[in-house]
Amino acid sequence: MLRIPFVDRVRELQMLENEYRRPSFSLVVVYGRRRVGKTRLLREWLHGKPGVYYVAAELPYESLAREFSEAVGRQLGLYVTPSDVVAALEQLASRRERVVVVLDEFQYLVEAEPSLPSRLMRSIDSVLAESELKLVLSGSAVSFFEKRLLGYRAPLHGRRTGQLRLRPMRMLEAWGFTPKLGPVDALRVYTVAGGTPAYLAHVYGVASVREALERILVPGSPLLEEALSVLRQELREPGTYARLLAAVAAGYTEPAKAAQKAGIDPRNVHHYVEVLEELDILERVQPLGRRRGARLRFRDSYFQFYFGVLVGLQSLVEAGYTGEAVEEALRRLDDYAARVFERWVEESLPELYRSGAVPVKPVEHGPWWHRGMEIDLVVREPERRAAFVEAKWSRLSLRDVKRLVADLEAKARRTGLQEPENTYIVVARELVDAHGPITSLDEARVAVDFSRLAPVLRRLLDADGEGGRVPDVQV
Structure with a gap:
């Protein structure tokens, strides 16, 4: 079977790595829809680190506790009590060594033992907080994690040191496949x-x-x-x-x-x-x-x-x-x-702003429509500047762009969203007579070629992961 390499998730990996480097206890919550890549992300992060990865199932708590103890024995070569997960975690914490524990599909543990979050909270406050244990609670039951673990009234509220809701990849990230x-x-x-x-x-x-x-x-x-x-x-x-x-x-x-x-x-x-x-x-x-x-x-x-x-x-x-x-x-x-x-x-506004394609910081953004008129995207820095953007999945000439920009300006005047400085941008799938990813028609009117700019934005993401700078874009 073809082995698919691990693709992207640079920022998520960096967040987890930062938690691992903390010289103290960490409680990280990682959740998201099934098949969104939680297991692959966590296993990639865990690779080469002392740790245990355990996936719970719909079983009685006694069986789950025993399985967790056996997983610790196989993966770390250590004995911990097979009767209780919290007691086993405290035993691992008592070793005063940095170790990672991932409890995947954590919702099944709580279904089997409803008092587990409260007992875990007590353990964090009295025992685990003094250790270098890195505890990750993961799962695919989104509502459970947001309401019963992360909600204001939840026992573990305020104890987590990091949380990550893993969502489907954006296009620039998915391009790696x-x-x-x-x-x-x-x-x-x-x-x-x-x-x-x-x-x-x-x-x-x-x-x-x-x-x-x-x-x-x-x-x-x-x-x-x-x-x-x-x-x-x-x-x-x-x-x-x-x-x-x-x-x-x-x-x-x-x-x-x-x-x-x-x-x-x-x-x-x-x-x-x-x-x-x-x-x-x-x-x-x-x-x-x-x-x-x-x-x-x-x-x-x-x-x-x-x-x-x-x-x-x-x-x-x-x-x-x-x-x-x-x-x-x-x-x-x-x-x-x-x-x-x-x-x-x-969704690419952060990269479009940093590359200069959209010269407005995306403080507020979204589509606009009213009484039969529509603008694909409006980006605003209130009381300073705004950009009005038309996205066209077409091959356009600069002449086409000028016509679209004129229509865009007319609609923008009806929005009530204009600012002292306004820019009008057409993002085309391809521009047939432009020579670069960004073409300035004048100070307030811009044409963007997706086919040329997307590779630049992809390199920008890679540079982020390597701590690099934003690539230069020729205008």
Whole structure:
């Protein structure tokens, strides 16, 4: 089987490494949706360090405590009591040595022994705080971690020294799974597979978008079932959530209209959306500067493409018409890539600002719409400057850009969001007659070429991980 190398997660690894170097006790909470890469991240960090990695399961507490003791024996060569996890941790702490303990799927330990968080709190205050033990509590039950472990009333509130909610990778990070592709095709593959490492592993090393789809659109492909599998594992009404996601993928982005399309009472749709937000699948977006008019958009592009395209191609695949399924997916792909591209611009604002492509610090940012007018992204430093950004998943000439900028300026005047200094930016998939990643038309109007700038931003991320500086960008 092909061994997939560890990709990116530079900042997350650095955060964990900083905790390891602390000359005192650490309590770190790491959580996130299933298959988002928690186990691989923690094992990568643990490599070469004295430590034990234990994954709990739905078993009686006595069995879990015994299993943990056995894991300590195998991985550290030490004996600890097999009767209680907290007592075993205190024994490890008494050695006065720096050691890492990862308790993965910690929610199962608490289900088996509900008093465990309170007892662990008491142990931290009286025993563990004086040690160099590095305790990591990890798991995939997002609601459990945010409410029962990290909530204000939770026993361990205030004891943690670090916490990390692991989310799907951004496109620039996920690009590491498809290094043979240029930025345009890398974003197309990201549109299909999303940012979850377990999904990206299925397209690792592809040389074309077609090859990626050929790997996915075959009988038995995990990605033809994964979206529904996640809903079935995590939710009580998977069919209802699937219909809601299909409605949003089809363009019903207003919550009430999406609910109506999905057969949900509009008064209850907020509950379903909150659950999908918790799973990092969907999110509500408000127009910047306005309190009303929320829309729904996908946070995870795999789920968008699945419910928009893949689910409708399953019958073709099952009938053996895989070539036809691939052609249909290719035909429809750019419609979905255009939506992902808009979100890419917003999620890449830190890098776009530091590279100079967006000359406004992203203190406030978000899309804007009102009465039929829309602006893909507005970025503001209140009372100083603002940038109004149009994202176009197209090949444009500078003449096209000038026309789009004129329209953008007209809309910006209607927003009430302009500042003393305003910049108008068009980010195109490709610019056909520009010579660099950023072209200044004048002091207030800018054209950005994604195909040229994305590699620069990728190197910026790499430089961050190495403590380097921002790469120079020629304008």
